[in-house]
Structures are given as C-alpha cells and as structure tokens.
Amino acid sequence: MHGDDGGRPYDTDLMAAVTELGTALRELVDASVTTAVPATELRAAAAQARELTARLAAEKRPPGRLSPLDDIADFRQVYNMVSGVGSALAPPLDVRVVDGGVVAETAFGLAYEGPPGYLHGGMSGLVMDQVLGAATIRAGLWGMTARLELDYRGPVPLHTPVVLAARVTGAEGRKSVVTGTIALAAEPDRPLVEARGVFVVPRAATVADYFATVTDASGRPTMPGRPTDATKPGGAR
Amino acid sequence: MHGDDGGRPYDTDLMAAVTELGTALRELVDASVTTAVPATELRAAAAQARELTARLAAEKRPPGRLSPLDDIADFRQVYNMVSGVGSALAPPLDVRVVDGGVVAETAFGLAYEGPPGYLHGGMSGLVMDQVLGAATIRAGLWGMTARLELDYRGPVPLHTPVVLAARVTGAEGRKSVVTGTIALAAEPDRPLVEARGVFVVPRAATVADYFATVTDASGRPTMPGRPTDATKPGGAR
Numbered sequence: 139m140h141g142d143d144g145g146r147p148y149d150t151d152l153m154a155a156v157t158e159l160g161t162a163l164r165e166l167v168d169a170s171v172t173t174a175v176p177a178t179e180l181r182a183a184a185a186q187a188r189e190l191t192a193r194l195a196a197e198k199r200p201p202g203r204l205s206p207l208d209d210i211a212d213f214r215q216v217y218n219m220v221s222g223v224g225s226a227l228a229p230p231l232d233v234r235v236v237d238g239g240v241v242a243e244t245a246f247g248l249a250y251e252g253p254p255g256y257l258h259g260g261m262s263g264l265v266m267d268q269v270l271g272a273a274t275i276r277a278g279l280w281g282m283t284a285r286l287e288l289d290y291r292g293p294v295p296l297h298t299p300v301v302l303a304a305r306v307t308g309a310e311g312r313k314s315v316v317t318g319t320i321a322l323a324a325e326p327d328r329p330l331v332e333a334r335g336v337f338v339v340p341r342a343a344t345v346a347d348y349f350a351t352v353t354d355a356s357g358r359p360t361m362p363g364r365p366t367d368a369t370k371p372g373g374a375r
Numbered sequence: 376m377h378g379d380d381g382g383r384p385y386d387t388d389l390m391a392a393v394t395e396l397g398t399a400l401r402e403l404v405d406a407s408v409t410t411a412v413p414a415t416e417l418r419a420a421a422a423q424a425r426e427l428t429a430r431l432a433a434e435k436r437p438p439g440r441l442s443p444l445d446d447i448a449d450f451r452q453v454y455n456m457v458s459g460v461g462s463a464l465a466p467p468l469d470v471r472v473v474d475g476g477v478v479a480e481t482a483f484g485l486a487y488e489g490p491p492g493y494l495h496g497g498m499s500g501l502v503m504d505q506v507l508g509a510a511t512i513r514a515g516l517w518g519m520t521a522r523l524e525l526d527y528r529g530p531v532p533l534h535t536p537v538v539l540a541a542r543v544t545g546a547e548g549r550k551s552v553v554t555g556t557i558a559l560a561a562e563p564d565r566p567l568v569e570a571r572g573v574f575v576v577p578r579a580a581t582v583a584d585y586f587a588t589v590t591d592a593s594g595r596p597t598m599p600g601r602p603t604d605a606t607k608p609g610g611a612r
Contacts, residue, residue, distance in 0.1 A: 155414035155421075162424035163407055167463045169431040170400055171454040177392035183430055184392075187399035190423050193416065194406040201534075202492065210491055217408040219487055219495055226404045227464050227486055249464055250456055253599060254447055254589040255439065258456055259520035260504030267497030282530065283496035288523040293585060297438075348530060352491040362490060 145212030153207055156216055156224040163226035171249050206355035210362050213275050220268035231265060231302070233272040239305030240273045243323060246296050257294035262320055262331045265302060270316040270335035273304040279314045280364045281337030289332045299323035304333070312339040339364060382449030390444055393453055393461040400463035408486050443592035447599050450512050457505035468502060468539070470509040476542030477510045480560060483533050493530035499557055500525050502539060503570035507553040510541040511574050516551045517601045518574030526569040536560035541570070549576040576601060 173180070199205065207216045207224075216224040221231045229250075231242040252258030267286055274280055294300060303326075304318030314337045319329035340348065349361035410417070436442065444453045444461075453461040458468045466487075468479040489495030504523055511517055531537060540563075541555030551574045556566035577585065586598035 149414075152414045152417075155417035159407060159417045159421040159424070162421040162428070163404065166424045166428045166431070167400065167404075169428040170396060170463060171461065172435050173431040174434040174436045175431060177386075177389045179430065179433075180389075180392035180396045183427055184396040184399040186423070186427050186430075187396070187403050190420055190427070191399070191403045191406040193420055193423075194403070194410040194412060196416075197411040198409050199411045204491065215488075217486070217488065219489075220497065224408065225486065226407060249454070249462065251452075251454065252456075253519060254441065254586055256585070258501070258504070259508075259523070260457065260501035263500030263504060263523055263525070264495070264497035267495070267500060271496075282490060283525075283527050285527065286496070286500055286523075286525040288500070288520075290520050290522065293519065348493070349491055 145209030145214045148207050148209075153216070153223075156205075156207060160216075160222070160224040160226060160228075160230070164228075164230075167226050167249050168247050171251075202351045203353050203357070204355060204360065208354070210352070210354070210360050213280075213362065218268070220265055221272075229265075231268065233269060233276075235276045236303075239303060239318075240269060240276050241301060241303045242269060243299060243301050245299050246294070248296060251296060253293060255296060257296060259288075259290060262290070262294060263288050263333075266304070266318055266320065266331065266333035267335065269302045269304045270318050270333060271337060273306055273316045273318065274309075274314045274337050277306045277309070277314070278364070279306065279309055279337070279339075280362060281312065281314050281339045283335060284313075284338040285336040287334045290330070291328075291332065292330045294320055294330050295322075300330075301326050312341075313337070382446030382451045385444045385446075390453070390460075393442075393444060397453075397459070397461040397463060397465075397467070401465075401467075404463050404486050405484050408488075439588040440590050440594070441592060441597065445591070447589070447591070447597050450517075450599065455505070457502055458509075466502070468505065470506060470513075472513045473540075476540060476555075477506060477513050478538060478540045479506060480536060480538050482536050483531070485533060488533060490530060493532055496527060499527070499531060499568045500570075503541070503555055503557065503568065504572065506539045506541045507555050507570060507572035508574060510543055510553045510555065511546075511551045514543045514546070514551070515601070516543065516546055516574070516576075517599060518549065518551050518576045520572060521550075521575040522573040524571045527567070528565075528569065529567045531557055531567050532559075537567075538563050549578075550574070 219227040229244045233242045250261045308315035316335045318333045320331040354360045456464040466481045470479045487498045545552035553572045555570045557568040591597045
C-alpha cells in the first residue's frame with residue numbers, strides 16, 4: 139500500500155505506525171506535565187522511558203538522510219515540530235487550504251503553557267511561522283523566514299478551540315509577504331495574535347549550499363524549492 | 376531536603392525525579408524522530424508509551440493548580456516548554472544572568488528541525504520570546520509579550536553550539552523593550568537571528584482577571600508580577 143496525498147508516494151503502513159507512536163508520545167508528554175505521582179513513580183517511569191529509547195535507537199537514520207515518509211521537495215515532513223504527525227512536540231496542526239489562504243484548528247494543551255492557563259507567547263510565534271509558511275507553499279510560492287512580526291492583543295487560553303489563519307498579501311520575485319491571526323474558534327473575528335511574515339527564496343547557489351548534504355531515503359540529493367524552480371531535483375511538478 | 380535557588384523552597388528529591396523524567400522523555404523524543412526501526416517495532420513502542428502514560432496519569436494535578444515545584448510569583452516553572460527541566464519539549468534552556476542581561480547556551484537537536492539540517496524558524500521565535508522575557512524578569516521587571524519582531528540573517532544549524540543573549544534596552548512604566556540575538560557560539564558577534572520584544576505588565580485588574588483561578592500547590596491564589604507589585608500575593612520580596 140502506498141499513499142499519495144501530494145508529493146512522492148509513501149508506505150501507508152509505516153505512516154500509520156509513525157502516526158500511532160507520535161500520538162502515544164504526545165499523550166505521554168501531556169501526562170508528564172499533569173502528573174502528581176510521587177518521586178519513586180517518576181523515577182520508575184524514567185527507567186521505562188529509557189528502555190523505550192533504547193528500543194527505538196536500535197536502528198537510526200544517517201544524519202542528513204530524510205525519513206522515507208518525507209518529501210522535502212513537496213514540504214512533507216512527518217517529524218515537523220508544528221504539523222508533523224510523528225512529532226511528540228507538535229499539536230499537530232493540520233493546515234488546510236481554503237479560499238484565499240490556509241486555516242488550522244487546534245486546542246493547546248498544558249505542555250504549551252506560558253503564563254498559568256495560557257499559551258506560551260513564543261508558541262504563538264512558532265505556530266504562526268509554520269502557518270504563514272504553509273500559506274506561501276500552498277500559493278505555489280516558498281521561502282525561508284526573513285522577518286516575523288507578532289502583535290499580541292490578548293492571551294490565548296489553553297484547552298480552548300482556536301483557529302489559525304493566514305494568507306499571502308504580496309509576492310514579488312523571490313519575496314512573499316503573508317499575514318495571519320490566532321483567534322478563539324468562538325470569536326474568529328477578534329484576533330488574539332496578529333502575525334506578519336516575510337519569506338524569501340534564497341538564491342539557487344545558496345539553496346544548493348544550505349542543503350548540499352541532504353538526501354532522500356534512497357540517498358538521492360533533494361532540497362526544498364518552488365514548484366517552478368529549475369534547480370529543484372525532480373524538476374517542476 | 377529543600378532547595379532554595381530563588382523563590383519558595385521546594386522538595387529537592389521531587390525536583391530531581393521530575394528532572395530525571397524530563398531528561399528521559401527528551402531522549403525518547405529525540406530517538407522517535409531519528410529511528411529507522413520497522414513499523415512493528417514502532418507499534419510495540421507506542422503500546423509501551425501508552426502504559427507509561429497510564430502510570431503517570433494515575434494521579435493528576437487539578438486544573439489551575441501549579442506544580443509544588445513551581446513558584447509563579449518568582450517565574451519558576453518546571454514544565455516551561457523552553458526552560459523547564461521537566462518538559463520533554465524544552466531544550467531545556469538554562470538562562471543565566473550576565474553583566475547587562477542574560478545568556479543561554481544550547482545545541483538544538485533534530486526534533487526542532489525546520490528546513491533539513493536547520494532550526495525551525497518559529498523555534499527561534501519561541502526561544503527568543505523566553506530569553507527576552509527572562510531578561511525583563513532578571514532586571515526586576517516583568518510583562519506579557521505585547522510585540523515580538525524577528526529578523527533572520529541566516530539559518531541556525533542543528534547539533535551546533537549556539538548562544539542566545541538578551542538585554543533590556545528601555546523601560547518606562549509598565550512597558551519594557553528588550554533586544555536579543557541567536558549566534559553560533561564560535562561566532563558570537565555575527566547574529567543569525569535578531570529579536571526585539573515589547574513586554575507590558577497588564578493592569579492590576581487585568582492580572583487579577585487573567586489569573587483568578589490559579590493556585591499554588593497548597594491551594595492559595597498566586598499570580599505573576601513585578602517584585603514591587605502591591606497586588607502580588609506574598610508581597611514584595
């Protein structure tokens with residue numbers, strides 16, 4: 139079985155297993171920050187976690203080699219810390235294309251707490267960087283973050299449905315400007331966080347330099363890029 | 376045994392156990408994004424992780440009640456997603472006071488990857504929000520993030536020692552302005568990321584409203600605040 143929801147086909151059984159482990163680890167992280175078990179139990183849990191680590195570390199990807207589930211030329215990254223189904227750090231955000239931009243819904247758990255009961259202000263920046271970047275990619279553009287501005291209008295409560303949205307407001311040459319917001323799902327028109335990002339595609343020589351040692355799972359060189367970039371391995375799609 | 380490195384004394388045995396579990400989970404998260412074991416092994420690991428979750432979930436803190444290790448009036452949060460020793464999401468950053476500001480050193484692992492081989496651009500924002508905020512707190516100020524600006528001069532490589540620094544450049548009334556950088560430890564004077572933050576102390580009534588339901592481990596109301604704030608439970612320190 140091979141999946142193909144954009145990018146290169148992948149092993150759907152492996153994707154399901156990576157997703158299952160990502161979900162289990164996310165629940166474990168949440169349990170670890172809400173637990174009130176005594177120190178002896180925490181130590182026993184730590185010992186079990188180390189066993190689990192040894193089990194997973196039995197076989198490792200070589201440095202610079204992407205997961206067989208990833209397609210960096212299509213921006214698919216299963217371990218992305220915001221959107222990756224396999225990342226214990228990610229909510230994970232499922233960013234969808236809508237008319238004129240992208241949106242994602244989530245509710246942030248206690249692991250992302252800053253001020254008591256509210257989302258860490260920096261986490262708002264982390265997720266908005268990802269959502270703004272996704273808006274450029276879905277618009278057929280791409281770029282690395284050159285500037286990110288965030289205005290905080292009010293704290294984002296935890297355990298509460300929120301909606302993140304972004305759209306490209308300008309694009310010229312290698313540069314894209316994107317704006318977005320975080321708001322309560324119940325009050326989508328009252329932004330709690332406003333974000334503006336400038337994304338710039340590095341020059342071809344710089345891209346080649348940055349990603350010189352990156353290969354896909356089969357060992358072939360690969361790098362991110364706009365769909366129309368002649369320098370992109372595999373060519374235009 | 377009770378620790379006292381600022382803030383209220385705490386149970387050092389519990390702190391050591393929380394730190395041990397945090398470290399073990401961080402290693403587990405790293406193993407989960409670098410592993411190349413087959414799907415059957417990933418599923419077996421997920422089942423083990425769920426057992427571990429059940430073990431930790433046997434006893435939970437009530438919502439709004441801080442960990443007995445935390446002192447929010449002193450900004451000590453063991454599960455903080457950037458600096459918390461108990462957080463599997465945190466590097467964790469150890470932010471130190473230096474002449475004129477704060478610094479922290481770290482090397483980011485693969486769990487924080489954005490473009491292949493480099494730090495997620497949003498993660499730079501997350502950590503700098505924390506470091507800029509720490510600079511205000513260490514200067515005897517405090518505030519919630521009102522604005523955050525980031526300029527990206529070059530990608531931050533993974534697995535490479537970096538230094539994060541910040542200092543307060545202006546403070547007037549309830550507002551503080553802070554600037555900071557991320558640079559390679561080997562080239563501290565060539566910033567890869569430049570950050571500027573504006574932090575504002577909410578009015579007393581707003582603070583009381585935001586944190587109305589927050590209590591310390593003993594059930595007493597508590598909230599963040601400047602050391603000189605009359606509204607701060609426990610008073611000036």
